[in-house]
Amino acid sequence: MAERLSRRIVIIGRNGQLARELAELAWPDDLHPHFLGRGEINLFDADDIRAQLESLRPVAIINTAAYTAVDKAETERVLATLLNAEVPALLGQVTARLRIPHLHLSTDYVFAGIRDSPYREDDAVAPTSIYGQSKRAGEMALLAATTPTLILRSAGLFGRHGHNMLKTVLTLARGIQPIRMVTDQISTPTPAADLAVTLQEMAIDMIDGRALPRILHMAGQPAVSWYSFTAAILGVLHESGRTQLPDLLPARLVDLGRPAPRPRYSALDCSLAASLGYTVPDWQATLPGLMAQLGQGRIAA
Numbered sequence: 606m607a608e609r610l611s612r613r614i615v616i617i618g619r620n621g622q623l624a625r626e627l628a629e630l631a632w633p634d635d636l637h638p639h640f641l642g643r644g645e646i647n648l649f650d651a652d653d654i655r656a657q658l659e660s661l662r663p664v665a666i667i668n669t670a671a672y673t674a675v676d677k678a679e680t681e682r683v684l685a686t687l688l689n690a691e692v693p694a695l696l697g698q699v700t701a702r703l704r705i706p707h708l709h710l711s712t713d714y715v716f717a718g719i720r721d722s723p724y725r726e727d728d729a730v731a732p733t734s735i736y737g738q739s740k741r742a743g744e745m746a747l748l749a750a751t752t753p754t755l756i757l758r759s760a761g762l763f764g765r766h767g768h769n770m771l772k773t774v775l776t777l778a779r780g781i782q783p784i785r786m787v788t789d790q791i792s793t794p795t796p797a798a799d800l801a802v803t804l805q806e807m808a809i810d811m812i813d814g815r816a817l818p819r820i821l822h823m824a825g826q827p828a829v830s831w832y833s834f835t836a837a838i839l840g841v842l843h844e845s846g847r848t849q850l851p852d853l854l855p856a857r858l859v860d861l862g863r864p865a866p867r868p869r870y871s872a873l874d875c876s877l878a879a880s881l882g883y884t885v886p887d888w889q890a891t892l893p894g895l896m897a898q899l900g901q902g903r904i905a906a
């Protein structure tokens with residue numbers, strides 16, 4: 606009993622969006638989440654990573670740490686590659702030695718985004734940004750892993766923590782300037798809290814010996830442009846009685862002149878994960894409750 610009570614799952618990352626959602630979940634009594642943020646582990650020191658994980662002896666690892674600044678990555682390829690590819694590769698070696706499941710996060714930005722139907726796990730990748738290329742390099746490092754390994758691709762996380770599109774829109778909605786959002790970038794925005802729940806379920810299943818495909822997609826449905834996603838947020842504010850809202854204007858990716866190219870269409874098809882029993886989140890259903898938690902809007906009686 607005492608041994609079971611001491612089972613530990615290591616989660617790399619502490620203050621990121623997903624790590625904070627994982628920290629707020631209820632975990633089974635016999636599985637203790639142990640978070641390693643940058644204050645606890647030096648991801649630039651391979652010996653530190655190896656030594657810490659080998660002494661903690663976890664039953665699984667979830668790596669939420671990543672270089673996620675998509676535009677900045679265009680000028681910081683080395684750093685992005687280190688965090689998004691070299692660290693995952695090293696974690697892959699450690700998890701193989703410890704023979705424990707390894708859960709890794711990846712992104713819709715591994716796809717070129719030049720088609721009009723949702724991407725499945727086995728569709729060809731062709732990342733156009735440095736961020737996407739570095740994340741793909743991380744996937745490549747883990748595809749041949751000899752221990753149970755899951756690469757969970759998601760997209761456009763939003764929630765209570767960190768920087769995300771929902772919080773950006775809520776801030777802009779307090780102002781009077783028109784909000785410009787792109788109509789030509791279509792994605793599948795994902796409630797971070799729902800992704801954390803699925804990740805926890807998958808981790809527990811893998812610890813219990815369930816074999817999962819090497820890559821799975823999990824993202825909010827339906828696919829939507831950032832313009833329409835913003836309209837939905839403003840709609841909830843309007844329904845909850847906010848009378849003064851800025852105008853929403855359509856823009857095109859090319860008009861924004863951002864350093865990193867974005868996939869024009871990168872909706873993730875999550876039917877494989879759904880067929881395995883995992884719930885695919887509906888971002889529209891999540892929005893009102895989440896906004897109420899953020900003190901914006903209220904849930905209709």
Ligand SMILES: NC(=O)c1ccc[n+]([C@@H]2O[C@H](COP(=O)([O-])OP(=O)(O)OC[C@H]3O[C@@H](n4cnc5c(N)ncnc54)[C@H](OP(=O)(O)O)[C@@H]3O)[C@@H](O)[C@H]2O)c1
Pocket residue numbers: 617618619620621622623624642643644646648668669670671672673688710711712713740758759760761762763767768
């Ligand atoms: N955000 C999205 O829209 C999105 C979409 C698709 C996929 N993903 C993937 O999902 C995963 C989680 O994303 P997220 O949104 O939670 O990311 P995030 O909020 O940007 O958090 C990044 C995490 O990485 C850690 N980290 C970054 N640089 C570090 C460094 N130099 N040393 C140590 N730790 C460092 C941070 O550590 P601290 O905890 O110490 O701050 C933090 O926990 C990532 O793999 C990301 O690529 C994200």
